[in-house]
Structures are given as structure tokens and as C-alpha cells.
Amino acid sequence: MSQQKETSMEQPAMRAEAGGQGHAAAAGKGESRLEAIAAGATIEADIHPELRAEDAVLEIQDFNLWYGDKQALYDIAMPVPRGKVTALIGPSGCGKSTLLRSVNRLNDLIDSVRIEGDMLLNGDSIYGRSVDVIELRRRMGMVFQKSNPFPMSIFENVVYPLRIDGEGNRNVLKEVCERSLKGSALWEEVQDRLGDSALGMSGGQQQRLCIARAIAAEPEVLLMDEPCSALDPIATSKIEELITDLRGEYSILIVTHNMQQASRVSDYTAFMYLGRLIEYGPTAEIFTNPHLKETEDYITGRFG
Amino acid sequence: MSSRAVTTRSEATARPAGTPPGRLDHGVRQRTRRSRVVTSMLAQGEPLMWLTGGGLVLCCVMIVGLLGLVFYEGFRTFWPQPVESFELVDGQTYWGEVSRSEEFSPEPSLLENLDPAAAEAARAEMAEHEGELRRHLVRTGNFDLTSEHFNWVSDYELVDGQPTRPEWAIVIERLSWGRFYGQPVAFLEDGDVVVEGADAVWDRYRAEHPVVRDRYDRMRHLETHAMARLNHRVEQARLERRQAELDHGLDSPEWRAADAAARQVEEETAQQFADLTDEIEALRAENARQAMRLETATGQTAEISLGEIVRAYPANQVSTWDKISLYASRWSEFLTDEPREANSEGGVYPAIFGTVVMTLIMSLLVVPFGVLAALYLREYAKAGTMVSAVRISINNLAGVPSIVFGVFGLGFFSYIIGGAMDQAFFAAKLPSPTYGTGGLLWASLTLALLTLPVVIVATEEALAAVPNSMREGSYACGASKWQTIQRIVLPRAMPGIMTGTILAMARGAGEVAPLMLVGAVKLAPELPIDGIPPFIHPERSFMHLGFHIYDLGFQSQNSEAAKPMVFTTTLLLILIITGLNLAAIWLRTRLRRKFVANQF
Numbered sequence: 001m002s003q004q005k006e007t008s009m010e011q012p013a014m015r016a017e018a019g020g021q022g023h024a025a026a027a028g029k030g031e032s033r034l035e036a037i038a039a040g041a042t043i044e045a046d047i048h049p050e051l052r053a054e055d056a057v058l059e060i061q062d063f064n065l066w067y068g069d070k071q072a073l074y075d076i077a078m079p080v081p082r083g084k085v086t087a088l089i090g091p092s093g094c095g096k097s098t099l100l101r102s103v104n105r106l107n108d109l110i111d112s113v114r115i116e117g118d119m120l121l122n123g124d125s126i127y128g129r130s131v132d133v134i135e136l137r138r139r140m141g142m143v144f145q146k147s148n149p150f151p152m153s154i155f156e157n158v159v160y161p162l163r164i165d166g167e168g169n170r171n172v173l174k175e176v177c178e179r180s181l182k183g184s185a186l187w188e189e190v191q192d193r194l195g196d197s198a199l200g201m202s203g204g205q206q207q208r209l210c211i212a213r214a215i216a217a218e219p220e221v222l223l224m225d226e227p228c229s230a231l232d233p234i235a236t237s238k239i240e241e242l243i244t245d246l247r248g249e250y251s252i253l254i255v256t257h258n259m260q261q262a263s264r265v266s267d268y269t270a271f272m273y274l275g276r277l278i279e280y281g282p283t284a285e286i287f288t289n290p291h292l293k294e295t296e297d298y299i300t301g302r303f304g
Numbered sequence: 305m306s307s308r309a310v311t312t313r314s315e316a317t318a319r320p321a322g323t324p325p326g327r328l329d330h331g332v333r334q335r336t337r338r339s340r341v342v343t344s345m346l347a348q349g350e351p352l353m354w355l356t357g358g359g360l361v362l363c364c365v366m367i368v369g370l371l372g373l374v375f376y377e378g379f380r381t382f383w384p385q386p387v388e389s390f391e392l393v394d395g396q397t398y399w400g401e402v403s404r405s406e407e408f409s410p411e412p413s414l415l416e417n418l419d420p421a422a423a424e425a426a427r428a429e430m431a432e433h434e435g436e437l438r439r440h441l442v443r444t445g446n447f448d449l450t451s452e453h454f455n456w457v458s459d460y461e462l463v464d465g466q467p468t469r470p471e472w473a474i475v476i477e478r479l480s481w482g483r484f485y486g487q488p489v490a491f492l493e494d495g496d497v498v499v500e501g502a503d504a505v506w507d508r509y510r511a512e513h514p515v516v517r518d519r520y521d522r523m524r525h526l527e528t529h530a531m532a533r534l535n536h537r538v539e540q541a542r543l544e545r546r547q548a549e550l551d552h553g554l555d556s557p558e559w560r561a562a563d564a565a566a567r568q569v570e571e572e573t574a575q576q577f578a579d580l581t582d583e584i585e586a587l588r589a590e591n592a593r594q595a596m597r598l599e600t601a602t603g604q605t606a607e608i609s610l611g612e613i614v615r616a617y618p619a620n621q622v623s624t625w626d627k628i629s630l631y632a633s634r635w636s637e638f639l640t641d642e643p644r645e646a647n648s649e650g651g652v653y654p655a656i657f658g659t660v661v662m663t664l665i666m667s668l669l670v671v672p673f674g675v676l677a678a679l680y681l682r683e684y685a686k687a688g689t690m691v692s693a694v695r696i697s698i699n700n701l702a703g704v705p706s707i708v709f710g711v712f713g714l715g716f717f718s719y720i721i722g723g724a725m726d727q728a729f730f731a732a733k734l735p736s737p738t739y740g741t742g743g744l745l746w747a748s749l750t751l752a753l754l755t756l757p758v759v760i761v762a763t764e765e766a767l768a769a770v771p772n773s774m775r776e777g778s779y780a781c782g783a784s785k786w787q788t789i790q791r792i793v794l795p796r797a798m799p800g801i802m803t804g805t806i807l808a809m810a811r812g813a814g815e816v817a818p819l820m821l822v823g824a825v826k827l828a829p830e831l832p833i834d835g836i837p838p839f840i841h842p843e844r845s846f847m848h849l850g851f852h853i854y855d856l857g858f859q860s861q862n863s864e865a866a867k868p869m870v871f872t873t874t875l876l877l878i879l880i881i882t883g884l885n886l887a888a889i890w891l892r893t894r895l896r897r898k899f900v901a902n903q904f
């Protein structure tokens with residue numbers, strides 16, 4: 001088991017080496033950096049100065065995470081700007097989902113997880129001793145890779161966060177339901193069948209329903225883990241449009257494997273590799289003019 | 305045959321090394337070819353398909369055969385049979401319904417002891433039928449006259465070789481003594497003959513009997529309900545006096561008040577009792593006024609009062625339509641009446657009632673407990689040796705013989721808990737136990753314990769099948785653990801939980817052995833739910849169809865007559881369990897449609 005994981009972790013590094021040999025002249029520095037990471041050395045993340053000027057809604061501070069004995073996140077330190085879309089990219093298994101799930105402390109549900117460091121949500125500690133996890137999760141919304149509507153009606157799905165909060169006022173619920181469904185571009189399709197089971201919807205509709213649910217309680221941060229990975233291009237473009245619409249209103253942290261998507265929807269992009277943050281800056285710069293050779297190689301598809 | 309095979313094999317092994325190459329080649333070729341055939345057979349799966357298919361067919365045949373037998377025998381029981389008259393060469397005559405016929409090989413001594421004419425007939429029949437003789441089991445009834453319910457009659461004994469069907473043979477189902485077969489002779493009122501001749505007597509009977517039946521029903525109602533209510537009142541007053549004695553001592557003011565009240569009640573009810581008894585006696589006397597005089601096959605006469613007659617019909621004259629209505633009336637008696645004649649006649653309504661009520665109470669008890677236990681095991685407990693041990697124990701509990709649960713129920717529920725309850729709350733009634741003996745509640749609890757593993761295992765599986773992504777989705781919305789379980793996990797697992805409930809109900813409703821120890825009885829005087837406060841009496845013993853079947857089949861005085869009833873009662877039990885299951889399945893389908901629609 002553990003052996004398997006080790007090999008899977010080494011593979012990208014080896015491929016990176018092979019890629020590097022193709023560009024013998026420029027590759028020298030990149031190769032050594034990836035090798036250093038694979039060997040376990042600490043390296044400084046390259047965070048572009050533009051981010052310093054932004055107002056951070058979420059501040060991740062030297063965050064480390066272990067699954068049992070195995071470390072999955074190393075010294076992640078990054079601000080997430082308010083009202084912007086921030087994309088997390090990186091090869092499979094580099095810890096993007098782990099980082100995302102750490103923000104709303106979903107990883108608490110896994111017994112073997114151990115963490116060090118802290119995060120601040122609008123200045124409030126997330127991992128502090130006296131934090132009420134349930135209260136904390138209500139301040140965030142999360143959309144999962146695989147849509148997970150609940151076994152109840154469309155209406156009840158959307159207002160679920162309010163229901164568990166004890167909201168019983170029918171008018172308030174109706175209003176929130178309509179606003180959220182409009183926000184997730186689903187209102188037109190389902191306004192006549194709000195009482196139907198949510199499980200009878202198409203996959204794309206289900207995912208947009210989950211987005212509606214995630215924004216129903218007006219979260220301070222919206223976390224999205226590859227929200228389009230199981231969808232066809234039309235549904236994907238709808239959700240991308242949606243993310244673009246939500247920008248400004250919500251602060252969004254989104255994981256994606258699709259480079260075009262990252263460049264289309266996000267304002268900032270962070271590149272992660274083997275549990276470390278490598279480079280983080282404005283999307284336009286990361287995609288056209290990255291500071292680091294490794295970032296360029298990953299984005300242009302030379303490894304990962 | 306086998307010896308030849310052995311020699312061939314020994315020849316083959318003993319073949320010397322220098323065998324001609326041609327023969328060896330041949331052998332090799334043959335072997336490869338044969339093995340190829342085997343592999344291709346296995347590859348196509350033909351033998352395995354036959355094996356598995358055969359197993360399935362065998363199972364189906366057994367199940368269909370079982371159900372077929374129960375349905376055929378069960379539905380046949382109440383169909384009116386003709387009355388045949390068997391006139392024997394030795395001068396005997398039997399009237400009755402043939403309950404079954406069979407072939408048998410007689411002992412040689414049997415023929416030697418016969419009179420010559422019958423022996424001749426028997427030999428002729430044996431010559432024709434490969435040494436076998438045919439005989440019939442005839443339900444001859446008239447137990448009060450003959451001391452026999454059934455008689456064997458062989459074909460060779462018959463005078464004409466054939467039974468006849470007397471036109472005016474009447475079948476009478478009575479309140480006691482079983483059936484009567486005879487021919488109507490006269491109709492009597494107050495002991496005087498008013499009508500004579502089979503035709504006229506029968507017409508008169510048909511006109512009078514419904515009125516008599518109505519009177520009988522009224523009498524039964526008074527005897528059971530009105531009497532019971534009075535008895536209850538008196539008993540209650542006595543209990544209060546006894547309680548006062550226990551609480552405050554004899555001759556205390558409280559006791560004196562209770563004593564006065566009890567005396568008052570006794571005085572009041574004494575008059576009512578007398579009135580009731582008079583009314584019942586009057587009805588009984590009225591019903592005894594009219595009687596039918598009948599002549600049996602052997603020429604004896606008997607007078608049967610109309611009040612004694614449950615149902616009578618001229619078996620060889622009834623039309624198909626009459627047969628159908630007789631059949632229906634017997635079924636309705638079976639389903640709605642109380643049993644008579646040591647359960648071998650009459651209805652099984654108390655047993656149906658007991659079975660259904662007990663099964664429902666059991667389900668109400670077992671489902672919440674089972675679901676809670678499974679929730680803890682699956683949602684809260686940290687996986688480890690402790691949880692595994694508990695899980696293994698639960699699975700083993702499912703394999704414990706049910707009689708063990710019966711013993712436990714009797715010892716723990718009845719004697720310990722029930723005994724303590726009696727001491728605490730029903731001391732006035734002691735030494736006769738209230739909860740300290742078998743009863744509906746203890747039986748339901750015992751069966752709940754018996755079926756608990758089924759519910760726990762099914763619920764655990766249903767909970768495990770709820771995708772983790774749903775739980776995470778709920779937590780991400782800020783739900784607490786209990787909110788997640790209550791709003792997401794349980795609704796989603798509900799169809800699976802219902803499946804467990806269905807299985808538990810099916811198991812519990814058919815269980816008999818433990819019930820014999822904790823409360824099922826042969827004949828329960830009162831239903832566990834009735835009109836006497838507090839209306840539900842969980843301490844009462846009850847009748848159960850499964851136990852009823854056992855009682856009919858093995859404890860009956862007149863087992864030959866009870867046999868058809870065994871099948872009918874079995875049929876009923878199967879139908880009731882099927883009905884309960886269908887109800888639960890219907891509920892599950894509704895839930896499933898509500899929660900788990902087609903995905904994508």
C-alpha cells in the first residue's frame with residue numbers, strides 16, 4: 001500500500017526529468033527544483049507581488065497535513081483574495097482536494113488526519129481550539145467533484161443549509177430557493193417542479209443544484225473541487241458562465257484539471273506539486289509568463 | 305462388468321515398455337482429443353449450467369409442490385361432499401362422506417377370516433388389481449350413537465360392489481358431538497310431532513333455523529360480553545378492597561370504605577347477574593323447544609334440537625350454487641368465529657387476531673431498537689475489535705435455536721420482570737399472576753429479541769450503502785452528525801430498513817416454538833384487545849395460528865377430522881404472512897419511489 005503511493009509520487013518527477021532533457025539549455029534549474037522536492041527539501045513558493053495588494057478573505061498560514069505517517073501538504077502559505085476566483089492546479093495526487101477540504105475542516109472526519117498551522121477566515125482562526133466547526137462550515141459552501149444531491153425534493157435540497165439552521169419561515173425559504181436557483185442558472189429549468197425528487201435530474205442539473213445549495217446560505221467562501229469533471233461540454237460551459245457570474249459576489253476557490261477552464265474563469269492561479277505550493281499569481285501571468293520553468297512545463301503539458 | 309473393467313486397466317498399466325509406436329500414438333491422440341472435448345464443454349459452461357439450473361429447478365419444484373399441496377388441501381376442506389351409503393354383506397350400513405380412498409395389500413389371514421362370498425369378491429378384485437384391494441375412509445359421524453367418527457370400508461365388502469347416494473341423507477354440523485348423518489323423519493315442537501315426511505320436515509327446518517341461529521348469537525353475545533363486563537366490575541371492586549387491605553391493613557377506614565363499595569357493587573350486580581342468567585336461560589329454552597327427529601343408516605333415531613344445529617344440508621340434493629354458498633358460509637365461519645369442539649370445528653378468529661397483533665407489536669418493538677443499534681455500530685462506533693466482536697455476536701444470535709429464546713423469555717420476561725411488576729403493581733391479584741406468566745407482551749418481546757439480528761444486519765447494510773459523498777455534502781452545509789443521520793442517512797436507508805423489517809416479520813410470524821413457552825395457548829377465553837377498559841391487555845395469553853396448527857395436528861382427540869383443518873389453517877397462516885409482507889413491500893416501494901429515482 002505505502003509502497004504503491006511512493007512510486008506514484010515519484011513518477012511525475014521522473015517524467016519531469018525526461019521533459020527537461022528535451023530543453024537541455026533552460027531545463028537545468030527546473031530539473032533541480034523538482035528533484036529537490038522529490039528528495040524532500042523545502043523550497044520557497046513563488047508568490048507574485050500582485051497578491052500582496054489584494055484583500056484576503058482566507059489566509060492560509062504555514063499549513064501542514066499528514067494522513068497517518070504520510071505528509072500530504074507541506075508549509076502551504078497563501079492568501080485567497082476576496083471577491084475573486086482562485087484556481088488550484090497541479091498533477092493528480094498533489095494535494096489540491098486535501099487543501100480544499102482542510103479549509104472547511106471536512107478532513108476532521110478522517111481519523112488518521114493530523115495538521116499543523118492554521119488558516120484565517122476573515123481574520124477568525126479556523127483551527128483554533130474554541131472554534132465551533134459546525135458554525136464554521138456554515139460560513140462556507142462546497143461543491144464536490146461528483147454531484148451529491150440529497151434524497152429529497154429539489155426545493156428541500158436548496159434550502160437544506162437553512163433548514164438545519166432552524167429556519168422555518170416558508171417565505172424566507174422560498175425566496176432563498178429562488179435566488180439560489182437563479183444564481184446557479186437552474187431556475188428556468190426546474191421552477192415548475194420544485195417538489196420533485198432531486199435524484200431525477202440530469203447530471204449537469206444535479207451539479208448546478210449542488211452549487212445552488214452551496215450558495216444558499218450566502219457563504220463567505222465558495223469551495224469547488226473539479227465541479228465540471230463529470231459533465232459534458234454544454235453543462236461545463238454553463239457552470240463556467242455561472243462561476244463568472246458569481247465572481248465579485250463570492251470568493252471562490254476552485255480545483256481544476258482543465259487548463260483552459262482555469263484560464264477562462266479564474267483571476268488567480270496557484271500551481272501545486274507533491275503537496276507544495278510552487279507558484280501563485282494572476283492567471284494571465286501564470287499562463288503566459290510564469291516565473292518558474294516548472295509551471296510553464298506543467299501548463300504546456302510537458303509533464304503532469 | 306466391473307471385473308472386466310479392472311482387467312482392462314491392469315492390462316494397460318502392465319503394458320511392457322516396448323509397445324509398438326503406432327498403438328502408443330493412437331493412445332496419445334485419443335487422450336488429447338478427449339481432453340479437448342472436456343475443455344470445450346467446460347468453456348461453454350454446459351455441465352455447470354445444467355448443474356446450477358438443475359439445482360434451481362429442484363428448489364422450485366419443492367416450493368411449488370409444498371404450496372400446491374397446502375393450497376389444494378386447504379381450499380378443498382370446506383367444499384361439501386356427497387353422502388354415500390355403504391351397504392355391507394355382513395348387514396352393516398354406513399352413511400358418510402368419503403374422506404380418502406387408498407389401495408392396500410391385505411394380509412393372507414384377512415381373507416381366511418372372511419365369509420365365503422366376501423372372500424370370493426376380494427380374490428376376484430385382487431386378481432384384477434395385482435393383489436391389491438381398494439378401501440375408503442368414511443366419515444360416519446354420529447359419535448353419540450356409535451362412539452366412532454370414522455370407519456374403513458373395503459369395496460369387496462359391499463353388497464352391490466358400489467356405494468349409493470340416498471336422496472334424503474342430511475349432513476348436520478352440531479355444536480357438540482361432531483357431524484350427524486341421517487334422514488329427517490319428523491319435526492317436533494315441545495316434544496310433539498308437528499310435521500312428518502322428509503320433504504316437509506326439511507322445509508320446516510329451513511324456515512325455523514335462521515331464527516334459532518339469531519337467538520343463539522344473542523345468547524353467545526350475552527354470555528361473553530355482558531357477563532364479562534359484569535364480572536369485570538365485581539373483580540375490580542374486590543381488587544380495590546384487597547389493595548386497601550394491603551396498603552392500610554384490615555379494618556382500617558380505607559379498607560372499610562372499599563369493603564362497603566365492594567359489597568354495594570356485589571349487591572347491584574347480583575340482580576343483574578340473575579337477570580342475565582334468566583335471559584340466557586330463556587333463550588336456551590326457546591331454542592330447545594324445536595327439534596328434528598332423524599333416522600340413521602342403521603335405523604336408530606335421534607332427536608336433535610335446532611339450537612344444537614350450526615348448519616345442515618341435504619348433501620346429495622344441493623345444487624352447485626348451494627354448494628358455493630355453503631362453502632362461503634364455512635369460510636366465513638372459519639374466519640370470523642371462535643373455535644368449538646377442541647378447536648377441530650368452528651373458526652380461528654382469535655388465532656388470526658393473536659397472530660396479527662403479536663406480529664405488529666413485535667415489529668413496533670424490534671424496528672426502533674434494531675435501527676438504533678445499527679446506527680450506533682455504523683455511524684458512531686470507532687471500528688475496532690470491540691465493534692467486530694459485537695457484530696459477530698449479533699450474527700451468532702441469529703443462529704440461536706428459537707426455543708432458547710422461548711426459555712429466556714419465560715425466565716427473564718415472565719418470571720423476573722413480570723414477577724417484579726406483579727409485586728409492585730398487581731399485588732392485590734396475587735397469588736394469581738398478571739404479568740408473571742406468559743402473555744402477549746412477553747411473546748412479542750421474545751420474538752423481537754429473536755428477530756433483532758435480522759433488523760440490525762439489514763439496517764447496517766442499508767447504512768453502509770448510503771454514499772459517503774452524501775454525508776460529506778451534508779457536513780459541508782454545516783449539519784451536525786445527528787442532523788445528517790436524521791435528514792440524509794435514514795431516509796436514504798429507509799427502503800433497506802424496510803426490507804429488514806419484512807424479513808423480521810416473516811420470521812416472527814411463523815415462529816411457534818418460543819411462543820409455546822411465553823403465552824400462546826390452545827384456547828384463549830378473551831382477546832387481548834376488547835371493550836373492557838383499558839381496552840388493550842398485553843398481559844393476556846393469546847391464540848396463534850402456528851400454535852393452532854400444532855395443536856390441531858398433534859393434540860386433537862379426533863385427529864382424522866382435524867387433518868383437513870390443519871391444511872386450511874396452514875393456508876391461512878401463509879396468506880396472512882404474505883399479506884403482512886405485501887403491505888410492507890408496498891410501503892417500501894412508495895419510499896423508494898420517493899427517495900431514489902433513476903439517476904442520469
Ligand SMILES: Nc1ncnc2c1ncn2[C@@H]1O[C@H](COP(=O)(O)OP(=O)(O)OP(=O)(O)O)[C@@H](O)[C@H]1O
Pocket residue numbers: 005067072091092093094095096097098099110
Ligand atoms: N483519506 C486519505 N487517506 C490517506 N491518504 C489520502 C487520503 N486522501 C488523499 N490521500 C493522499 O493524499 C494525497 C493528496 O490527495 P488529494 O486527493 O488531495 O489529491 P488531488 O490533488 O486532489 O488529486 P486529484 O487531482 O487526482 O483529485 C495523495 O497522495 C493521496 O493518496
Ligand SMILES: [Mg+2]
Pocket residue numbers: 096097098225
Ligand atoms: Mg482531488
